[in-house]
Amino acid sequence: MSSAQNVEKKEEKPMKLEDILQSDIWNVDEDPHIIVDYNKCKNCPNKPCVYLCPAGCYVLSDNGIVFSYEGCVECGTCRVICPMEAITWNYPKSGKGIFYRFT
Amino acid sequence: MRIVVGMKWVPGTTSVRIDPKTGTLIREGVPSIVNPHDMPAVELALQLKDTYGGEVIALTMSPPPAIRGLEYLIGMGVDRAILVSDRVYAGADTLATSYVLAKAIEKIDKEIGKVDLAIFGQETIDSSTAHIGAQTASWLDWPYIYYAHSVKLIDNNKVLVERVLENAIEDWEVELPAIISTHMKALKPRPVRLINKIRYKVEKPLITWTNNDMKLDPRCTGLKGSPTIVAKTVDVPEVPRKKVVYKPKDGEDAAKWLIKTLMEDEKASKALIKALKEGGAK
Amino acid sequence: MNNLPDLPTKFDVIVIGAGPSGSAAAYLLAKKGFKVLLIERGRGLGDKNLYGGRVYAPPIREVWPELDKEAPIQRWVTKERISMVQGEKVITFEYKAEKKISFVSYLTQLSQWMSKKAEDAGALFVTEVTIDEIVMKDGKAVGVRSGPDFIEADVVIDAEGVNRLLLERLGIVERLKPDNIALGVKEVLKTGASNIESSFNVGPNEGVAWVIMGDVTKGIPGGGFIYTNKDSISMGLVLHLKHSMNFIENGKFDEHVSKLVEEFRFHPYFRPYWKDAIISEYGAHLTIEGATHFMPSKFAYPGLLIVGDAAGLLLSTGYTFRGVDYAVYSGKLAAEAVEYARNNGGFTYENLETYDKNIRRSFMYNELFKHRGAELLMNNPVMMAKYPSILMRVMEKMFEGEYTQETIYNALMQALKEEKVGPFDLISQAFGMVKSL
Numbered sequence: 001m002s003s004a005q006n007v008e009k010k011e012e013k014p015m016k017l018e019d020i021l022q023s024d025i026w027n028v029d030e031d032p033h034i035i036v037d038y039n040k041c042k043n044c045p046n047k048p049c050v051y052l053c054p055a056g057c058y059v060l061s062d063n064g065i066v067f068s069y070e071g072c073v074e075c076g077t078c079r080v081i082c083p084m085e086a087i088t089w090n091y092p093k094s095g096k097g098i099f100y101r102f103t
Numbered sequence: 104m105r106i107v108v109g110m111k112w113v114p115g116t117t118s119v120r121i122d123p124k125t126g127t128l129i130r131e132g133v134p135s136i137v138n139p140h141d142m143p144a145v146e147l148a149l150q151l152k153d154t155y156g157g158e159v160i161a162l163t164m165s166p167p168p169a170i171r172g173l174e175y176l177i178g179m180g181v182d183r184a185i186l187v188s189d190r191v192y193a194g195a196d197t198l199a200t201s202y203v204l205a206k207a208i209e210k211i212d213k214e215i216g217k218v219d220l221a222i223f224g225q226e227t228i229d230s231s232t233a234h235i236g237a238q239t240a241s242w243l244d245w246p247y248i249y250y251a252h253s254v255k256l257i258d259n260n261k262v263l264v265e266r267v268l269e270n271a272i273e274d275w276e277v278e279l280p281a282i283i284s285t286h287m288k289a290l291k292p293r294p295v296r297l298i299n300k301i302r303y304k305v306e307k308p309l310i311t312w313t314n315n316d317m318k319l320d321p322r323c324t325g326l327k328g329s330p331t332i333v334a335k336t337v338d339v340p341e342v343p344r345k346k347v348v349y350k351p352k353d354g355e356d357a358a359k360w361l362i363k364t365l366m367e368d369e370k371a372s373k374a375l376i377k378a379l380k381e382g383g384a385k
Numbered sequence: 386m387n388n389l390p391d392l393p394t395k396f397d398v399i400v401i402g403a404g405p406s407g408s409a410a411a412y413l414l415a416k417k418g419f420k421v422l423l424i425e426r427g428r429g430l431g432d433k434n435l436y437g438g439r440v441y442a443p444p445i446r447e448v449w450p451e452l453d454k455e456a457p458i459q460r461w462v463t464k465e466r467i468s469m470v471q472g473e474k475v476i477t478f479e480y481k482a483e484k485k486i487s488f489v490s491y492l493t494q495l496s497q498w499m500s501k502k503a504e505d506a507g508a509l510f511v512t513e514v515t516i517d518e519i520v521m522k523d524g525k526a527v528g529v530r531s532g533p534d535f536i537e538a539d540v541v542i543d544a545e546g547v548n549r550l551l552l553e554r555l556g557i558v559e560r561l562k563p564d565n566i567a568l569g570v571k572e573v574l575k576t577g578a579s580n581i582e583s584s585f586n587v588g589p590n591e592g593v594a595w596v597i598m599g600d601v602t603k604g605i606p607g608g609g610f611i612y613t614n615k616d617s618i619s620m621g622l623v624l625h626l627k628h629s630m631n632f633i634e635n636g637k638f639d640e641h642v643s644k645l646v647e648e649f650r651f652h653p654y655f656r657p658y659w660k661d662a663i664i665s666e667y668g669a670h671l672t673i674e675g676a677t678h679f680m681p682s683k684f685a686y687p688g689l690l691i692v693g694d695a696a697g698l699l700l701s702t703g704y705t706f707r708g709v710d711y712a713v714y715s716g717k718l719a720a721e722a723v724e725y726a727r728n729n730g731g732f733t734y735e736n737l738e739t740y741d742k743n744i745r746r747s748f749m750y751n752e753l754f755k756h757r758g759a760e761l762l763m764n765n766p767v768m769m770a771k772y773p774s775i776l777m778r779v780m781e782k783m784f785e786g787e788y789t790q791e792t793i794y795n796a797l798m799q800a801l802k803e804e805k806v807g808p809f810d811l812i813s814q815a816f817g818m819v820k821s822l
């Protein structure tokens with residue numbers, strides 16, 4: 001790195017979700033607390049979970065929805081908005097899952 | 104069977120964050136958890152108790168906040184827990200820790216009842232030394248076997264331990280009392296049960312031993328009893344990840360996609376070709 | 386050793402959930418000598434709780450008079466702000482209040498404080514246990530089940546929160562619908578106490594509650610919020626879920642929701658308040674929009690009382706939000722009903738039903754119906770877009786003339802024309818709006 005005069009911040013940009021989520025703490029359960037029936041997802045035209053799951057647990061890939069439960073913040077949004085009722089939703093067991101501190 | 108199972112109360116790994124401004128670790132509000140690699144050990148102990156009866160005692164050397172971890176284990180079904188806690192144990196490396204643990208196991212053996220087996224996890228997520236099982240066995244002069252996946256009692260004072268290595272599954276006959284370390288993937292731990300948590304609150308099956316109880320020479324414990332010296336620490340630079348998600352149709356599709364994606368990446372394809380050549384694989 | 390016969394498997398009252406409503410009920414009942422089991426799925430550190438940031442104190446003081454002295458209060462709200470945002474244009478109202486009736490707090494810490502109160506009062510507080518089912522027998526709740534364990538009680542108090550899986554499983558309420566639910570997404574930004582005090586111009590224990598309407602949600606009904614903690618700022622967005630789905634369906638919203646929050650964080654008007662702050666936490670929670678539609682048909686069932694969010698007791702007027710104090714107050718009413726039942730011949734439905742009656746007689750129920758119109762209005766995307774837009778145009782014409790400026794009258798008339806709203810429509814709608822507020 002050169003001297004301070006040669007360094008200049010040009011821009012500040014919003015963070016990506018995956019980086020924002022670094023601020024959170026989980027103790028991930030061994031078993032998923034949410035089960036997605038991908039067969040039902042195939043017929044879902046809009047896939048609102050991809051946009052509205054605040055933790056980005058639902059990702060659109062070439063072959064449809066990919067779901068991962070590890071980063072779930074247990075809000076329940078996906079269950080409420082799923083037009084196909086494809087989601088079996090539960091809370092994690094044994095105190096596992098998200099661990100909020102300052103919310 | 105009386106089984107002692109070791110537990111370490113460790114900071115949750117996902118919670119280790121660096122303050123971008125100061126470059127120091129952010130520790131505010133960081134919760135600790137039961138070392139995840141201890142969970143298969145606890146599960147194995149509970150399964151042995153389910154099969155052969157007896158008692159499971161959780162043991163930790165730690166400052167008092169570890170009681171929350173012991174409560175968790177009692178929630179899983181551990182019968183009682185012992186916290187060994189004293190200022191003179193602070194700053195211990197694995198040698199000084201295993202010394203205290205060995206002495207505590209001796210004390211359990213003498214005062215509570217004969218200990219048949221002590222089970223530890225493979226290693227901890229905060230230091231990953233995998234020393235404790237072996238060292239405790241050395242102090243006690245008990246046989247020791249690691250990477251255990253399952254344990255069967257074959258007669259009154261012998262167990263058959265199956266362990267999984269990188270190249271083979273081995274069966275070992277081990278005479279009791281013995282020490283076992285479980286493989287980190289050996290068993291899935293059972294969830295906490297409501298009735299066990301009620302029992303914890305009502306009966307408080309928890310014993311605390313300070314050095315007044317243990318009567319150990321302080322020169323052998325804590326920082327004083329620790330020959331380990333931290334010579335240097337090195338920051339490991341973070342490798343940027345691409346974080347691509349692909350949902351394959353089957354295993355073959357997954358493999359094809361993975362090879363294709365890696366070969367499209369300049370760096371990755373070079374490394375892959377080099378590895379294939381060196382490994383002699385086709 | 387596991388299932389000793391002397392372990393208690395029967396309680397007077399089981400409370401499911403150690404949030405504000407459950408802890409209040411458990412605390413009051415334990416204090417009156419009831420044998421109470423309080424069950425929490427988290428680790429008992431408030432770790433599953435999240436809200437906007439503000440709590441109204443007076444109803445809570447009825448349960449805990451020591452609240453002001455002991456509770457983990459971050460700052461008392463002394464300034465109320467409302468902003469309307471359109472692009473980079475912002476109109477902000479500020480009201481400096483005289484009384485201190487509400488405070489900002491981390492709900493995690495506040496819940497922990499409340500559940501500790503319940504435990505200290507003698508409730509058996511069990512953490513890290515998720516309840517699978519409220520067990521019914523002959524139409525009456527008789528206890529709870531978690532995995533293989535059944536624990537019996539005369540009364541079960543359901544304080545499970547907004548997702549109310551247990552009530553749904555019992556068939557007491559329908560499956561949660563996006564029509565009455567909003568998603569709150571929140572970032573906690575650590576910036577330092579002196580930064581907050583100088584940039585918001587508040588004293589050491591004073592703080593700001595700030596509601597933001599307009600563009601921050603890209604037109605989706607909802608809004609933004611900002612609350613000042615001691616050394617951090619809670620900020621984020623609330624999005625009505627049904628409308629969010631409609632926006633997605635119509636192609637008007639195709640980003641991830643976190644991007645909206647980040648754009649709000651980088652909005653040039655708000656950014657200076659937390660410029661160099663680091664994100665110390667990110668999270669989300671559901672909240673109730675249209676409480677009167679969300680409520681179960683009864684608040685009391687045989688052997689079962691429903692409190693807090695699970696009972697739909699959350700007021701959202703569009704400019705203020707009250708959930709925590711309503712929760713605590715409903716917990717108090719539930720505890721009183723249980724006590725009434727004990728003193729009047731037992732836990733019959735007739736006796737427990739006093740809870741239902743007292744909820745309906747309470748200030749909360751009255752408020753929820755009184756503000757019903759506001760919810761409808763705030764959730765009307767046309768209303769939410771049109772009026773700020775007219776106001777923005779008026780302001781622009783009044784203040785952004787380079788050589789000449791418009792009179793207020795002309796500015797308004799031009800703005801109405803540009804927005805295709807007749808003056809008569811404006812007056813009648815504005816009247817309707819004020820009436821419903």
